[in-house]
Amino acid sequence: MTIREIGARGDGLGEHGGGRVYVPLTAPGDHVRVALGERRGDGRAATLVDVLEPGPARAAAPCRHFGVCGGCALQHLDDAAYGAWKHDQVATALGRAGLGDVPVRPVVRTPPASRRRATFAASRRGGACVFGFNERQSHRVTPVPGCLVVAPAILALLGPLETLMKAILPDGAEIDVGVAVLEGGVDLLLTGGAEPGLDARERLADFAEAQDIGRVSWRRSPAFAAEPVAARRPLVARFGGVAVPVRPGAFLQASAEGEEALVGLVKAGVGPAKRIADLFAGVGTFTFPLAAGASVHAVEGDSDAHADLKAAARTLSNVAAERRDLFTDPLTEGELGRFDAVVFDPPRAGARAQAARLAVSRVPTVVGVSCDPATFARDARALVDGGYRLEGVTPVDQFLWSPHIEVVGVFRRH
Ligand SMILES: C[S@@+](CC[C@H](N)C(=O)[O-])C[C@H]1O[C@@H](n2cnc3c(N)ncnc32)[C@H](O)[C@@H]1O
Incomplete structure (x- = not known):
């Protein structure tokens, strides 16, 4: 065919x-x-x-793991076709929502070797221990020592991590290994398996020492708080010059380059607004850069992220932090009326309930950020039906060679 x-x-x-x-x-x-x-x-x-x-x-795929590794799906296209496909994904999603006339700007690209957080898998079955990414459409794990996507600090750890997993994983164990590069060092978060015993803890602490890892933690599952195993240095994320000490597993944009592009687009979108609501604020990627020129009300549902943001904002009189579930309890028209710009950056599911409230609000400028063009287009439709004009959408490709694409759209009230 x-x-x-x-x-x-x-x-x-x-x-x-x-x-x-x-x-x-x-x-x-x-x-x-x-x-x-x-x-x-x-x-x-x-x-x-x-x-x-x-x-x-x-085109010939640049990575030798392509085809087996489940991390990348689109290395077999030449660069122009790849960029055009990402652009089309956004245009198509908007078209399906009846927004086909909205300008889709050129894709902002991010380079290889820039991913600063990644989750690997490790498994041991009857003596064989593998560490790497999941294979395509499979739970099998494949080693990826030549990965072209992750940052050099992560790539350098793959061999040592494989050796470590061989030393600590009991037979039958399957765990996730999150690696994030933060200011102060690498944050290692093991998720799953049995609680590490004394011997495993000692090996993890030795590993942290030998590889100069900033922090090592373990949690039973993402629903549990992470327990410290080795905490050698405070780890922070820095946004707009503000240092935010973050907990293990905190949400960070995938690359520094992606974050810089998104922050730039969000700041340009809100323009001179002086009272801004940052909804789905995480640990403050947009909150703190926006606070350089405005007062910002940062709303986040996750209690850890909210607490980290709030602690970092302690000394800033123009940043307020609120913990709130924006799916079940979105900001109302009355509350939204206090702001001259609103930024929203929801998870993949989108911000249906909040978009419905924004649609009947009087907020002059709304900036939407999303890693899912389909739910973004659905929410954009609600805003446009409520009288907003979607000026344009910029795709940001910070998920290199994957099918995913981030978008930023700017809405103005007529
Ligand atoms: C894509 S992240 C964006 C975070 C932040 N804007 C950033 O750029 O780093 C989405 C955020 O929405 C939060 N979130 C998910 N569901 C939520 C809900 N129902 N109510 C409020 N926040 C929620 C997540 O905890 C996460 O911090």
């Missing part, structure tokens, strides 16, 4: 027997032989058997 286009999850789309076929690792124009698999949505999944004739956009 011939691949016509690439779908939202990064798989090539072909046709067979009048139905859609989803074929990972294929490019538009590829003539391919595939093995048909199970039903998927409105069509069938398939695996690539052979590329009989490559399409014009097919």
Whole structure:
């Protein structure tokens, strides 16, 4: 079959027997032989058997792990086709919401080797211990010593981490290993498995010493608070010059370059506004840079993130922090009336309830940031139906070679 286009999850789309076929690792124009698999949505999944004739956009993947590793989905496209696909994802999502006339600006790109946080997997089965990323559509783990996406500080740790996992993981264990590069050092967060015993704790502390890791923690699952195993230095994230001491697992934008682009777009969007609400504020990525020229009310649902932001804002009279669930208890029209700009940056599910309240508010400027173009477009539709004009949307590609894309959109009241 011939691949016509690439779908939202990064798989090539072909046709067979009048139905859609989803074929990972294929490019538009590829003539391919595939093995048909199970039903998927409105069509069938398939695996690539052979590329009989490559399409014009097919390129050699730069990473030797591509195809096996589940981290990247789109290294087999040439750079122009890759950038155009990311742009199209945003335009298509807006089009589906009836916002096809909104200008989509050129994609802001971020470089390889810039990802400053990543979650790896480690597993031990009958003597064999593997550390790396999950394979494509699988729970199997594959080593990725040549990963082109993660920052050098993370790449340098992959070999030592593999050795460490071999030393501490008991048979049958499967854990996640979060690595984040913060100011003050690397933050290592192990999630899952049994609570580390004395021997494992000693090895983890020795590892922290030998690799100069800033902090090591363990938690049973993401629902549990992380317990410190080794805390060698205070770790902070710095936003707009303000140091925020953060807990293990705190949300950070994926790369410093991505964060800089998003902050720049958000600041340009709110313009001269003096009273700003930063909704879904996390630990303050936008709050503190915005506070350089305005008073900011930062609302966040997660108690740890809220507490970290609030502690960092202690000495700033123009930053207020509120903990609140914005899905069930969005800011009302009355509350929104205090602000001349609102920034919202929800998780993938979007901000449906808050967008409905914004739609009937009088806030002059709203800036939406999202890592999901589909829920962004849905929420944007609500604002436009409420009388806002969506001036334009800028895609920021901080999830290099993945199907994901971040967007920033600026809305003004007529
Ligand atoms: C994409 S992150 C953005 C964080 C921050 N704006 C940043 O750039 O670092 C989304 C944030 O929304 C928070 N969140 C998720 N669900 C929420 C809810 N129902 N109410 C309030 N905040 C929520 C998360 O804890 C997370 O901090």
